[in-house]
Amino acid sequence: MRSRYCSFGLRAVVRLATAALQERATMVIMKVFSMFTVVALALVLGLIGMTRSGAFSPVKVTQDKSKIVLAATPTIGPVSITPQIIGANIPTILKVTVQIKDPSLVPQTVQLRRMEPGGVGGVLARLNDDGKDGDLVAGDQVYTGTYSASLPLGSTKFAVSAVFRAFGPVVSDPISVISLQVPPTFTVNMAAGAAGGPLALTNFGDTFSQGGILPGYGAAEIDVTTVPPPSVSLNDFVSTELKEANISAMQTFQVGQVTCVQAFYTDTFTPTLSYANEAVYCPTSQLLYKFYLTYLPGDPSEANFIASFSQVVSSATLVP
């Protein structure tokens, strides 16, 4: 059987096909120029916004803390808080680290503070660089401290303050900790968050089988994590992550003001081991929030799991 191009000669078809390819390229180039225009505009707008907000400059606090002045130096940060996603109203130990290299720092003055609507709040914890109490290496200019927090549903902002001999008190950029609702039948695994892992919720007391296998029907796990905004489109990102998964449904899904992608899929690992999953991917300007529900396919409690997962997702206060 000949192909559908049998009436054309090889070179004729090659010329035709090449011409078609050229047209494809031309179309794409036009799209790229349009894209560049948009990107350039976005860059300009972004620069304007950054300058106005001074997003990457620490702020100096005057003596009465009533006035904040933009300043270029000294620098505090970046500040890291682990975990950054926790269960609402559940006591959780937050580990705070910050790098401060400025030699005029008064070391005993590095402190964690809550950011209140009216300004900087009181001291919550002191951060040290003495190689003790969670600080890994003494004298490496990385200060560490812990704070046991029980935070309400929503987002809570913290900051690190420090005093510099030649400059006075300085406060870092704020960093947020997000608290999510924990469904009644689930418990938070504190160790996961403490190790820099996700907010991990299970309904079976973490009694996994060796290798981390879910113990059976009735068992479900919910994980919430973040990654930097992907460099590819969200659909491409999701497609890559769900490679070889059997996707039964994928659709947009609204979480607060953020338009997310919701996917239901099954991962098959061996002939007798598969996981059913629901995942919700929520892109914001700062981070991509990822929510996962995992359980065994055909679990009679599936509807309950999905309802619990929905509670967690919908409790997130995400800002585009």
Next chain:
Amino acid sequence: MNRLAKMRLVGAGGGAWTMLALLTGTMPVFPAPFDPELLTIIDSYLTQKENCVAARMLAVIKDAGGKVIQTVSIPCMAGNGAAFFQSGAKWNLDPRLIVAIAGQESSFGTDWQACPPSGFNAWSWFWGGSCPNSPFASYADGIETVTKYLRKWVDKGYTSVASLQSHKPPYCASGCGDWTKNVTTFYTQIPTSPAGDPSDLNFPAPVFDFALGFLAVDGNIRGSGNTDNVLDFFDDFDDGSLTAFPTSAFSFAQGLAQTTESGGFLRFRSADGARVGMRFGQTFLEDIATLNFPITKGSGTSEAIASFRADIPAPRQFYAIGTRNSGPTLLESVAISVSLDSNGAPRVRVNDQTGTTLASDPVALPSSGFILFRLFVNDAANQVIVSYSIDNGATYKPANSFKFFLRHGTIFNATSTAHFFAQGGERVGP
């Protein structure tokens, strides 16, 4: 499909990289964040750890109480470096982690407690509830499965060795005291440069993204006799289907699931998955599409023309078409490719089945254009004459006009049949 429809299809597909490449004529060049010798290093590391001699090692078998009941000679895990690398690249998970977990869980397959070595489950990953009920078909099967499983947990936020153990799942269930410490030790002990980072388990393997625009064949195949200017096969990859004719006439060495046809191209993309292949004493991560219709000795001349998007490959990368002999080893006979020379400039290169360069020519790839490769098979003379075009087929430059020319290639070296193929990839080993 008419041209307008094709343009619509192109407009709907293609990512930013594709658009950038078409605008500038280049693909983004990614530094290799991995040690390109990794798969060889893993084999050497395992050979040492297992005391592997002639592909076999001694292993102890213990009862459930930990008492040694037998010492046996079994196949080594060493020699699976390519499998570790291939699965790591496919799932973007550092293969050193999978080596390290095998070190922690079974001393790299030399210590089996209440678990038969014939099940190859050196990772104590009990998908069947217990080790005897959780066998793999081979070490490579286990490597692939455990890598895929752990990738899913890394996606869920368990992005470091410490977090993998942190709440027992997703790995260690009991007696985990030194799990993180030991896995980290093995993970960082493998002598690679850069060393494994236990806080970042991703393995951003070679990133290549090449695109085949069409493949046309006239003569020899399908009982068509000599070239007669009537096409016997043509695929411009514009229907988005790999399983409908004409694309169904190809076999994909990397697997159908790892292959994509989109935007009017057959894509050779590492992001879709690629296979590790070895030839000429070298190792490649690559995608290959082989046309199933054979070229048969004594059945006439044949001519194949293929169009690639004129991407400038990154160092070690290439895209090509060629002929390969049929048979168990599928030896390449002649291939024409684009890669970079030692000065980083694009070059068209022709090689034979031994890897010997038969001809090479510096090429100025057309920005936002295409490069056409042509293979003319002279059946009677057992010769393959290659040429390329950078003006959309208006003119072709034959190999004997290249800056360097040794000789034309041959084709029926090992068998009486051969196949046309197209490929794209990157050399990853030594």
